[in-house]
Amino acid sequence: MSTPDKQRIFSISTPADFNHMALQIFQYQAKNCEVYHQFISGLKIDASKINTVEQIPFLPIEFFKSHRVLSSYAHVELTFTSSGTTGVTTSSHYVTDKTWYEYSFNDAFKLFYGDIRDYTVLALLPSYLEREGSSLIYMVQHLIKESQNPDSGFFLYNHDELYHQLKKQQQANKPTILIGVTFGLLDFMENYQINFPELIIMETGGMKGRRKEMIREELHAVLCSGFGVKAIHSEYGMTELLSQAYSTGDGIFVCPPWMKIMIRDTNDPMSALPNGKTGGINVIDLANINSCSFIATQDLGKTYPNDSFEVLGRFDQSDIRGCNLLIA
Incomplete structure (x- = not known):
């Protein structure tokens, strides 16, 4: 399949539109992003059988520290890097189309x-x-x-x-x-x-x-x-994303229509949690078309029925073991 165009993604207006585009982009990235393809294969998941957003596997954000996460062979226009103290490996997000x-x-x-x-x-x-x-x-x-x-x-x-x-x-x-x-x-x-x-x-x-x-x-x-x-x-927002959510107070964030937050079980990273339950924050960022749109972050949070969410902290090193199991 060809790359979905900006007009379709940035004009998403309904949950059905979002889910349709997310599944289309998943199939594109599962084929064209080598790192993501290998990750999915390592989980013994058949990408062709993914037919709901809830089934999509999320790439641990740590991969941006160790791999070039790209779904495009185009020239890299920008490289965004995360901040970090001396001796700490930082993330790199390679952007092939800054627009x-x-x-x-x-x-x-x-x-x-x-x-x-x-x-x-x-x-x-x-x-x-x-x-x-x-x-x-x-x-x-x-x-x-x-x-x-x-x-x-x-x-x-x-x-x-x-x-x-x-x-x-x-x-x-x-x-x-x-x-x-x-x-x-x-x-x-x-x-x-x-x-x-x-x-x-x-x-x-x-x-x-x-x-x-x-x-x-x-x-x-x-x-x-x-x-x-x-x-x-x-x-x-973060280095590994191309979209941002905003809060106008009380730490409650809302995403733009092309971005979605899902919460994963901290003990079983392949399982999603319902609204109101605290777990790891997974992000779907459809603007991340040329890298990976499905990222498991190191943040902890919870979602609410109106699709808003709250960030409650970060995993400590022992809590990240679930993600590390996936990387292994």
Whole structure:
């Protein structure tokens, strides 16, 4: 089969549309992604007999650290890499057509927030700016450019400049989004406080070893107090994906129509769990057409009846044994 086109994927509007496209993409990747093909074969699964989304096997995300996960022989345009401490193997996501990523984050942003040109986009992402290969930086750079707003931009450690820009936005009554890594937002708050109720704070997670980890409720309470907002927005994405889910508060995320979260049993990774049960997060990302759209992450979470989901933490090394059994 040929590669499904962007128009069909990014115009998905019903669960039936999603399931149909997911099965079509599964068959394509089971044949064309060598790593995924070998993984499926190792599980003694006949890909041709998969006829429901629930039967699709999910590739453990660790494969992105050790293999080139590709479903295309086209030239690699971009390579996104995950962050990691010295000595830790990082993930690489090889992207053969960057327009899939651009369509995905542009359409998702519009779906959740409207026209990017209505906003000033400010970014406090020091740890990401200080390395190459960040998919988050690529996305935010494009959003800043597409906002067509001269006040949009990145801030490294120039907190004084960011504070004055926020005050300027507030006084001008301009819709503003501040996208920040968690430790960066907390560092900013150590010296600056602002009461800007209309500001959208979008935290992307991560202390990056800079600060002690905090539970979400505590972190969001601190951020709400420091910026004078009622809720903290969040983005759920990762190097290995080309789509993002968004939360507008309380840590409850919603996916765009071409992305879906499923929960697997931590003791039996081939078994799915119902809504409300905590387990490992599996992601179907149909924008990942040229790598693998079916990924078993190391995150723990639960889904809810309205297709929203919550991220509750990560597997520790002992918990990952189920995934490791699959890799073996």
